[in-house]
Amino acid sequence: MNIRSFAAALAVTVALPFTAANATDLEVTHWWTSGGEAAAVKELATAFDATGNKWVDGAIAGSGGTARPIMISRITGGDPMGATQFNHGRQAEELVQAGLMRDFTDLAKAEGWDKIVRPASLLKSCTFNGKVYCVPLNIHSWQWLWLSNDAFKKAGVAVPKNWDEFVAAAPALQKAGIQPLAVGGQAWQSTGLFSTLVVAIGGKDIYQKVYGDKDAKLAAGPEMAKVFKAADDARKMAKGTNVQDWNQATNMVITGKAGGQIMGDWAQGEFQLAGKKAGVDYTCLPGLGVNEVISTAGDAIYFPVLKDAAKTKAQEVLASTLLASKTQVAFNLKKGSLPVRGDVDLTAANDCMKKGLDILAKGNVVTSTDQLITQDTQKQLEDLMSQFFANASMTPEDAQKRFAAIFGKAD
Amino acid sequence: MAAHSQPGRPNQLFRNLNSKIASIPMILTAVVIFLGGTIWTVTYSFTNSKLLPRLNFVGFEQYERLWDTPRWIVSIQNLATYGCLSLIFSLTIGFLLAALMDQKIRFENTFRTIFLYPFALSFIVTGLVWQWLLNPEFGVQSVVRSLGWTSFTFDPLYNSDIVIYGILLAALWQGTGLVMCLMLAGLRGIDEDIWKAARVDGIPMWKTYLFIVIPMMRPVFVTTLVLITSGIVRVYDLVVAQTSGGPGIASDVPAKYVYDYMFFAQNLGQGFAASSMMLLAIAIVIIPWAYLEFGGRKRG
Numbered sequence: 001m002n003i004r005s006f007a008a009a010l011a012v013t014v015a016l017p018f019t020a021a022n023a024t025d026l027e028v029t030h031w032w033t034s035g036g037e038a039a040a041v042k043e044l045a046t047a048f049d050a051t052g053n054k055w056v057d058g059a060i061a062g063s064g065g066t067a068r069p070i071m072i073s074r075i076t077g078g079d080p081m082g083a084t085q086f087n088h089g090r091q092a093e094e095l096v097q098a099g100l101m102r103d104f105t106d107l108a109k110a111e112g113w114d115k116i117v118r119p120a121s122l123l124k125s126c127t128f129n130g131k132v133y134c135v136p137l138n139i140h141s142w143q144w145l146w147l148s149n150d151a152f153k154k155a156g157v158a159v160p161k162n163w164d165e166f167v168a169a170a171p172a173l174q175k176a177g178i179q180p181l182a183v184g185g186q187a188w189q190s191t192g193l194f195s196t197l198v199v200a201i202g203g204k205d206i207y208q209k210v211y212g213d214k215d216a217k218l219a220a221g222p223e224m225a226k227v228f229k230a231a232d233d234a235r236k237m238a239k240g241t242n243v244q245d246w247n248q249a250t251n252m253v254i255t256g257k258a259g260g261q262i263m264g265d266w267a268q269g270e271f272q273l274a275g276k277k278a279g280v281d282y283t284c285l286p287g288l289g290v291n292e293v294i295s296t297a298g299d300a301i302y303f304p305v306l307k308d309a310a311k312t313k314a315q316e317v318l319a320s321t322l323l324a325s326k327t328q329v330a331f332n333l334k335k336g337s338l339p340v341r342g343d344v345d346l347t348a349a350n351d352c353m354k355k356g357l358d359i360l361a362k363g364n365v366v367t368s369t370d371q372l373i374t375q376d377t378q379k380q381l382e383d384l385m386s387q388f389f390a391n392a393s394m395t396p397e398d399a400q401k402r403f404a405a406i407f408g409k410a411d
Numbered sequence: 412m413a414a415h416s417q418p419g420r421p422n423q424l425f426r427n428l429n430s431k432i433a434s435i436p437m438i439l440t441a442v443v444i445f446l447g448g449t450i451w452t453v454t455y456s457f458t459n460s461k462l463l464p465r466l467n468f469v470g471f472e473q474y475e476r477l478w479d480t481p482r483w484i485v486s487i488q489n490l491a492t493y494g495c496l497s498l499i500f501s502l503t504i505g506f507l508l509a510a511l512m513d514q515k516i517r518f519e520n521t522f523r524t525i526f527l528y529p530f531a532l533s534f535i536v537t538g539l540v541w542q543w544l545l546n547p548e549f550g551v552q553s554v555v556r557s558l559g560w561t562s563f564t565f566d567p568l569y570n571s572d573i574v575i576y577g578i579l580l581a582a583l584w585q586g587t588g589l590v591m592c593l594m595l596a597g598l599r600g601i602d603e604d605i606w607k608a609a610r611v612d613g614i615p616m617w618k619t620y621l622f623i624v625i626p627m628m629r630p631v632f633v634t635t636l637v638l639i640t641s642g643i644v645r646v647y648d649l650v651v652a653q654t655s656g657g658p659g660i661a662s663d664v665p666a667k668y669v670y671d672y673m674f675f676a677q678n679l680g681q682g683f684a685a686s687s688m689m690l691l692a693i694a695i696v697i698i699p700w701a702y703l704e705f706g707g708r709k710r711g
Contacts, residue, residue: 069674076463094462094677185657242547242569244655376461379676383482383660390659391571402481409476 024314026082028301029058029074031067032335034247036269040334047327053314056082065188075100080304082311083318088125088136088300089371095302101133102303107316108132113323118342119296119360125371126300134300135322138337141294141356142264142368143196145285146271150256151178162289163200163230166260170237173259181237182249182258183389187382189246190389193262194231194381195369199295200288202227204366211372216408220400228396228403234262235389253282262288268352269336278351286355287364294359297368298337377410449690456683464679473684483685486663489575493582493664494643500583501639502632505590510620512591513598523595527588534585538652541581542568545653568654571661578653578662585649586642590635597631598624633704644693665689 026048032041038059045055058081060067068091071084075095086092095101108114108123117123117136126134145166152159152169155176160166170180183189199207206223209215218224241258243249250270252258261267268284276282287293301322303315321327328339333348338356346357359365369378384406388399459469477483508526512519529537544550547566555563567577601624609619625632647666650656656663665685673682 065675072462072674072677091677098463186655187657242566244657374461374677376672376676376678376681379671379678380480383480386657387481387659387661390657390661 023052023054024310025054025056026311026314026318027056027058028083028085028318029060029067029071029081030085030299031060031062031064032085033059033061034269036273036334036336040331043330043334044322044327047321047324047330048318051317051321053317075304080306082306082315083301083303085137085299086134086302087368087370088122088134088298089368090374091370092134092302093128093374095304096128096133100304102305102312102315103131103133104135104303104316104319105131107319111320111323116323116341116343118340119363119365121296121365121367121371122298122300122340125367134302135319136340137299137301137322138332138335139296139298139340139360140264140266140337141286141296142192143199143287143294144265144267144352145260145262145288146250146253146267147260147283147285148253148256148258149281149283151253151259154178154256155259159283160285160289162285164290166288167233167237169259178256179241179252179258180260181234182241182243182252182261183234183238184241184246184249185244185386185390186246187386189249189263190385191378191382192264193234194227194385196262196288197227197230197234198224199293199366200290201230203291204293207366210407211369212367214407214410216404219407220404224400224403225396228400231388231399232396235392238389239392265336265352265356268350272336272350284352284355286359292359293364293366294356295366295368296360297370298340373410377406380406452683453687453690456680456687458680460679460683462677462679469680473680474688476681477684477688482660482663483665483668485660486665486668489662490643490646490664492575493579493646494640496576496579497582497586497643498636498639500579501587501590502635504583504587505635506594508587508591509594509598512595523592526591529585530588532585534648535652537581537585538649541577541584542653545577545580569658571658574654574658574662578650581653582646582649586639590639593631593635593638594628597628600631601627640696644689
């Protein structure tokens with residue numbers, strides 16, 4: 001293996017001067033660093049290398065929060081990479097406005113992206129002023145409740161089918177010494193949990209009006225008060241989790257130390273890695289079993305404007321490679337996310353993924369928070385939610401007042 | 412260099428020309444980077460810059476929002492608590508350790524090494540070590556519980572009310588060694604004859620320390636004070652490593668607020684406003700002190 005790769009490297013060095021015209025190195029930065037994610041990225045690299053170019057992996061460890069500032073400072077600082085990951089939506093908005101990102105409208109027209117990408121909102125969040133600036137890669141959704149069947153068996157109650165049953169089962173779980181709900185200490189986790197509650201308890205319309213239209217009056221109203229009541233329940237059920245990372249919290253569910261976790265579908269990778277089977281060892285409830293709706297967030301690849309002509313050409317090749325059916329299937333099966341095209345074959349998907357595909361086919365989707373609110377608003381919500389979840393003396397009414405105030409000022 | 416030091420009356424500007432040329436880079440650094448950067452930051456704190464700096468002035472809007480934000484208020488309170496206690500305790504403990512060390516004990520070198528050793532670790536490592544020690548599941552709490560005292564609870568990092576003391580504990584563990592060394596150096600600088608004179612006069616040892624030795628150690632105290640204070644204001648990495656501001660926002664500090672709003676929230680204006688407030692706070696402490704320290708000497 002080593003000798004072979006060494007030989008390959010040698011061959012590349014020798015061949016480079018002659019093939020420089022069509023073999024171009026393109027650095028791609030991203031924050032996919034966990035086991036399953038790295039395997040998925042490898043699929044992308046293989047597909048891109050097969051086009052005669054070379055994928056230079058620029059993985060940045062430590063999740064999006066750490067990686068994005070590094071990426072942004074490289075782009076604004078005049079040292080852009082060939083391509084980079086962002087989440088769909090408003091994270092790269094200003095970079096596009098500043099003219100630092102490359103316009104892919106021609107390629108999108110030529111390949112008919114508007115016909116193959118589903119749901120259409122994904123391409124819409126790549127579009128600014130009628131021009132396409134990024135390639136949607138996958139769909140991740142937040143609205144999932146993961147339950148440990150073992151934990152409920154131990155507590156002697158049936159596995160809940162929706163959020164209310166789960167709340168009702170909490171005392172039995174506690175009695176059996178099981179943490180009812182696992183919520184990691186990082187701020188984005190409680191914030192995501194809350195937005196999931198808004199979709200599930202409040203419903204699609206409320207969610208769209210509050211997060212999308214920034215309706216501060218509705219955010220202060222009685223419908224949202226119900227959501228805050230549910231958040232209060234969640235807070236009581238989550239008390240005493242004492243872990244930080246999301247995968248540690250997922251691990252509590254896997255080992256039956258916790259009853260459930262509200263987390264995006266990336267949690268599924270952890271269950272798979274632990275050799276657990278959907279429906280047998282764990283149960284997944286999209287939309288908390290109340291409103292079967294999922295959001296269509298996910299990852300997209302953006303291409304900074306480059307001066308090098310060969311690399312600019314390679315960017316186009318990469319863009320069409322990412323959307324090719326074969327790449328979409330290979331990547332998303334490893335990643336546990338849903339493909340952005342509806343016309344690909346996913347028979348290998350597991351039960352939970354199939355549930356997600358079903359909901360997607362029915363069109364029960366909402367736009368994700370990443371696409372609706374700015375990072376500034378997101379951070380303010382994180383500050384509020386992490387305080388609310390950590391501090392039992394903060395009443396739901398107080399939290400709602402501040403929640404409404406944030407949306408009153410949001411843009 | 413010798414050529415320039417010849418007698419005569421050269422132009423004032425060209426005196427010590429070499430050393431003046433040599434210090435140009437540092438002068439430029441100070442003026443352009445420190446002063447220029449400061450002015451730039453303060454200017455842009457009055458704009459509504461988001462991800463990229465833009466000169467779109469909005470007056471005091473960023474400051475109004477800043478002082479309206481509960482998280483900023485919490486971080487200021489935390490810094491005040493942490494700052495006062497850390498100043499008091501590191502000076503007291505540092506001096507006591509130094510005074511004990513000064514009693515001509517055996518194995519002084521060994522003890523000095525032990526006390527100074529934590530200082531060799533970065534705040535990140537210190538933070539991680541104490542995160543583990545204070546973790547109720549593997550740390551002190553679980554050790555004591557496994558000894559039989561099962562109701563024992565010690566989880567400062569998971570309790571919003573006392574989390575800042577958990578951070579203080581780690582900071583003291585890391586920092587007092589250095590304070591001790593500085594104090595010890597100061598104590599060794601005191602002339603032996605003063606001790607002898609005090610003993611002849613029959614002054615008890617604690618009184619000698621308090622009324623003779625400590626006043627004589629003023630320069631050492633000033634240096635230590637500056638070192639500790641600057642460490643307090645910029646405390647960031649310790650918090651990030653230990654709690655990352657949690658639980659909730661209970662252990663937040665201003666530096667972390669600045670970083671989060673500049674880079675995570677992509678709101679430069681807000682981050683600049685917060686950092687300008689930090690600068691103002693430091694200026695309020697430093698300027699009167701510098702005036703007393705340096706202004707007074709010139710007159711005297």
